[in-house]
Amino acid sequence: MTTTGTPIIGPGRLSMSAARHPNPLWWTLGLGLGLANAVRHRGKAYRRPRPYTTEEVGRSVDYVVAVVDRWEEDGVRSWEGLRVLELGPGPDLGTGAVILSRGAASYTAADLFPLAEDAGSRYYDALGERLGVPVDLDRIGYHVTAFPGLPGLDGPYDVVVSSAALEHFEDVPATFARLAELAAPNATMTHHVDGMVHMRGIRPRDPLNLLRYSDWTYRRMSFPGVPNRLRASDYLAAAEATGWRARIVPGRVATDAYVERVRPGLARPFRDRTDLATLTFSVVCARD
Numbered sequence: 680m681t682t683t684g685t686p687i688i689g690p691g692r693l694s695m696s697a698a699r700h701p702n703p704l705w706w707t708l709g710l711g712l713g714l715a716n717a718v719r720h721r722g723k724a725y726r727r728p729r730p731y732t733t734e735e736v737g738r739s740v741d742y743v744v745a746v747v748d749r750w751e752e753d754g755v756r757s758w759e760g761l762r763v764l765e766l767g768p769g770p771d772l773g774t775g776a777v778i779l780s781r782g783a784a785s786y787t788a789a790d791l792f793p794l795a796e797d798a799g800s801r802y803y804d805a806l807g808e809r810l811g812v813p814v815d816l817d818r819i820g821y822h823v824t825a826f827p828g829l830p831g832l833d834g835p836y837d838v839v840v841s842s843a844a845l846e847h848f849e850d851v852p853a854t855f856a857r858l859a860e861l862a863a864p865n866a867t868m869t870h871h872v873d874g875m876v877h878m879r880g881i882r883p884r885d886p887l888n889l890l891r892y893s894d895w896t897y898r899r900m901s902f903p904g905v906p907n908r909l910r911a912s913d914y915l916a917a918a919e920a921t922g923w924r925a926r927i928v929p930g931r932v933a934t935d936a937y938v939e940r941v942r943p944g945l946a947r948p949f950r951d952r953t954d955l956a957t958l959t960f961s962v963v964c965a966r967d
Contacts, residue, residue: 705888706888708880709876709881709885710892710900712881713878716902716905720904720905729769729770732770733770733802734802740809743771743773743776743806744809747778749842753871753961753963754869754961754963755838755867755869758783759782761783761837762783762785762834762836762838762863763775763785763786763839764788764789764832764834764836764839764840765787765788765839765840765841766826766844766845767789767791767843767844768795768844769790769844770795770797771795771802771803772795772798773803773806776803776807776814776819777806777810780810780811783838785818787819787822787832788820788821789822789823789829789832790824791823791826791903792823792904793823795821826849826850827850827856829857832861834861835862835866836861836862836863837863838866839867844870845870845872845914846873846874846906846907847905847906849907851909852920855920855923856921859922862966865966868918868923868963868964868965870961871959871960871961872959872961872962873958873959874909874910874957875959876888886958887933887938887941887955887958890949891941891945891946892946893946894948897946908949910949912927912952912954925965927957929957929959929960930957930960932958933955933958934956935956
């Protein structure tokens with residue numbers, strides 16, 4: 680049991696003291712920021728999927744290397760000779776360069792918006808120095824396409840990956856079904872999912888804020904790419920329903936005290952869920 684003002688800190692857990700637990704103020708703040716985001720992003724969606732640009736070269740290089748390292752920790756045993764598809768690579772194609780440097784036969788990226796077109800040569804030069812081999816953009820396939828149909832992609836792919844992308848997909852079950860069609864025999868998938876609210880001012884103190892609102896209210900805050908509200912068990916069910924063997928690898932986890940404090944204030948469909956504490960996680964899948 681926690682005492683007031685005593686933070687809970689543990690491996691992979693979110694530090695949250697009783698003094699910082701959300702109250703009705705967070706509902707109002709989340710609604711205001713959500714409506715403002717809807718006005719700002721409607722029609723053009725996310726243009727800044729990360730809180731910094733590739734002009735911050737060192738930070739960007741560290742990030743893409745860490746993303747690939749985490750895919751390896753959670754599910755990808757080796758890239759050697761494999762055909763790789765990444766969904767939603769974001770503002771650059773650095774993860775593809777890292778994967779190719781580790782032996783992949785090919786790398787293809789698919790995104791709904793052309794976010795990676797503005798990454799500059801200075802960034803790729805720095806990434807090449809980090810990898811010890813120049814980045815060859817001619818070896819990287821990049822498709823701006825539609826989801827979940829993914830027109831223009833033929834496959835087959837041995838590995839499908841994503842990082843902080845699936846939470847922005849409107850139809851995850853249909854996406855998993857399409858990926859099953861594009862998958863080679865014995866293909867695998869590893870998707871890192873961020874199930875926390877994406878509003879930076881609220882995120883550290885009320886990570887489940889996006890679950891506070893009714894469907895009607897949340898639709899008022901929607902725009903292309905707005906985070907969906909699926910939880911870990913929803914992704915697991917979607918994968919298994921489309922023929923993937925799947926498991927969840929938890930990442931960041933909220934304290935029990937936080938979850939029980941906010942549970943009564945969540946929208947009715949979420950109040951009795953047993954997977955609320957799992958804030959970030961990986962969906963690791965395999966196909967027989």
